[in-house]
Amino acid sequence: MDIGYIDTRGGTDAPLPFSEAVLQGIAASGGLFVPTELPRLSLDDVLALAQQPYAQRAAEVYERFGVDFARKDLDRLMGQAYGDNFDTPDICPITPVGEDGMYVLELWHGPTSAFKDMALQCLPVFFSASVEAARARGGADNDYLIAVATSGDTGKAALQGFADRAYTSIVVFYPYGGVSDIQHKQMVTQDGDNVCVFGVKGNFDDCQTSVKQMFADEGFAESLLAQRNVALSSANSINWGRLLPQVVYYISSYAQMVADGRLEAGDLLDVCVPTGNFGNILACWYAKQVGTPIGQIICASNTNRVLTDFIETGVYDISDREFVLTPSPSMDILVSSNLERQLFELTGRDSERIRTWMQDLTEAKCFEVDAETRTALQDTYRAGSVDSVTCLQTIKAVFDEYGYLLDPHSAVAWKVAAEYKGTRPLLVASTAHWAKFGANVYRALHGIDPDEPLPAEVADLSGAGLNREIARETGHDDIPPALDELDEKAVRFTQTVPGSKLGVEAAIADFLQG
Numbered sequence: 001m002d003i004g005y006i007d008t009r010g011g012t013d014a015p016l017p018f019s020e021a022v023l024q025g026i027a028a029s030g031g032l033f034v035p036t037e038l039p040r041l042s043l044d045d046v047l048a049l050a051q052q053p054y055a056q057r058a059a060e061v062y063e064r065f066g067v068d069f070a071r072k073d074l075d076r077l078m079g080q081a082y083g084d085n086f087d088t089p090d091i092c093p094i095t096p097v098g099e100d101g102m103y104v105l106e107l108w109h110g111p112t113s114a115f116k117d118m119a120l121q122c123l124p125v126f127f128s129a130s131v132e133a134a135r136a137r138g139g140a141d142n143d144y145l146i147a148v149a150t151s152g153d154t155g156k157a158a159l160q161g162f163a164d165r166a167y168t169s170i171v172v173f174y175p176y177g178g179v180s181d182i183q184h185k186q187m188v189t190q191d192g193d194n195v196c197v198f199g200v201k202g203n204f205d206d207c208q209t210s211v212k213q214m215f216a217d218e219g220f221a222e223s224l225l226a227q228r229n230v231a232l233s234s235a236n237s238i239n240w241g242r243l244l245p246q247v248v249y250y251i252s253s254y255a256q257m258v259a260d261g262r263l264e265a266g267d268l269l270d271v272c273v274p275t276g277n278f279g280n281i282l283a284c285w286y287a288k289q290v291g292t293p294i295g296q297i298i299c300a301s302n303t304n305r306v307l308t309d310f311i312e313t314g315v316y317d318i319s320d321r322e323f324v325l326t327p328s329p330s331m332d333i334l335v336s337s338n339l340e341r342q343l344f345e346l347t348g349r350d351s352e353r354i355r356t357w358m359q360d361l362t363e364a365k366c367f368e369v370d371a372e373t374r375t376a377l378q379d380t381y382r383a384g385s386v387d388s389v390t391c392l393q394t395i396k397a398v399f400d401e402y403g404y405l406l407d408p409h410s411a412v413a414w415k416v417a418a419e420y421k422g423t424r425p426l427l428v429a430s431t432a433h434w435a436k437f438g439a440n441v442y443r444a445l446h447g448i449d450p451d452e453p454l455p456a457e458v459a460d461l462s463g464a465g466l467n468r469e470i471a472r473e474t475g476h477d478d479i480p481p482a483l484d485e486l487d488e489k490a491v492r493f494t495q496t497v498p499g500s501k502l503g504v505e506a507a508i509a510d511f512l513q514g
């Protein structure tokens with residue numbers, strides 16, 4: 001099946017092949033790439049995936065999506081993406097928690113202990129292969145600079161995925177002071193000759209907006225290409241190469257649950273996703289759309305509940321919305337980029353409406369969808385939000401009741417999921433290992449409020465030290481070695497830049513000057 005990629009804002013003339021969409025990252029108009037059509041999997045196609053190792057499940061799904069790589073190349077590339085860089089051959093195991101049909105999909109068994117690895121161990125492999133393919137076709141011989149805005153987890157996962165890869169370098173911008181101690185150390189100790197990390201003064205939205213504006217600055221891109229032979233690209237979840245790997249695990253999970261006798265073939269599975277930039281949950285929607293029997297898709301937010309409000313009202317309004325720092329920083333977001341893809345699909349692919357809404361969002365910081373789109377949205381998603389105190393209480397309640405330790409993001413999803421739980425089995429997407437967010441897990445277990453300081457006896461511990469204390473208290477001695485050893489690694493990056501387009505551009509010029 002020939003599937004190409006088009007721009008949600010109608011900017012592309014002819015559809016691009018997958019590899020080109022991956023290299024470009026974002027369309028020239030500022031829109032996002034989406035497939036021209038979706039493949040269709042039968043129930044048997046879905047169930048058959050369970051017979052294969054995860055890497056081949058991924059290759060199979062990629063092949064269905066018509067990507068422009070031969071199957072033998074797909075198998076090889078997926079073998080690199082999903083091998084012993086994960087700490088379990090299952091890659092993303094499913095753990096039943098309690099007796100009521102709640103299941104946790106553990107997406108954090110990769111090298112950086114967050115679900116971003118599911119996509120960012122895969123995207124760089126395809127990125128390099130796409131550069132090679134373009135060169136082999138006689139295309140341009142430029143290198144690429146991946147620029148990433150991160151609320152914490154994407155940065156490290158992208159650095160890890162792109163470190164020392166051919167034809168690329170990577171620069172990461174994170175909100176200075178807005179990420180956890182562990183996240184910060186993970187990024188600033190990153191190895192590799194082609195990597196660089198900057199703190200941005202401001203919150204994540206300032207950081208993401210600055211990077212987006214830099215991407216939109218054609219003059220800047222042209223000067224990089226002319227002077228340094230480097231083209232810009234993105235590893236944020238606006239890149240389709242980030243989304244497709246995420247579609248895989250929802251299809252695969254369904255097959256696995258049937259194979260494990262946890263679900264009758266064909267019965268519906270509900271899914272709840274802790275949501276920020278709307279990438280993970282959109283991947284679940286695509287999985288359902290191509291034929292996986294998924295029932296309700298539940299969107300879980302923290303106090304920054306712009307998505308919950310949008311799904312309930314059809315109004316996306318950030319004109320007067322405060323950005324709140326919560327124990328789940330990777331969901332602290334106001335502008336949720338991937339929503340654009342969803343709206344494109346729900347409007348019957350109406351680029352004109354998308355352009356208008358995105359322009360309204362930029363200019364008035366608010367847009368309202370028409371009644372028909374609102375109804376479609378409400379038919380598609382359930383939504384709920386959880387405040388920070390409740391989030392921490394949920395970590396404690398689930399630990400006390402089941403002995404299972406959730407990180408704050410997964411706890412938000414658990415709580416919202418529990419509210420919607422009906423008779424169907426429900427899969428909660430768990431997006432980080434608890435040890436990435438030890439300080440708030442400690443607060444949770446000790447009944448300390450989210451914005452209260454830690455007690456004196458642990459206040460001086462580093463993130464890794466605090467994790468060991470939690471492991472001792474709970475008996476959860478599964479701290480990933482890469483997190484446990486962070487204090488021994490040298491800090492390589494300490495620079496901060498202003499939260500503006502110019503700040504980001506100056507940092508990039510500086511890095512490329514080397």
Ligand SMILES: *Cc1c(COP(=O)(O)O)cnc(C)c1O
Binds near residue numbers: 278
């Ligand atoms: C990125 C992230 C999220 C949000 O995922 P989106 O795809 O941006 O919606 C949730 N939890 C964790 C731990 C994350 O790193």
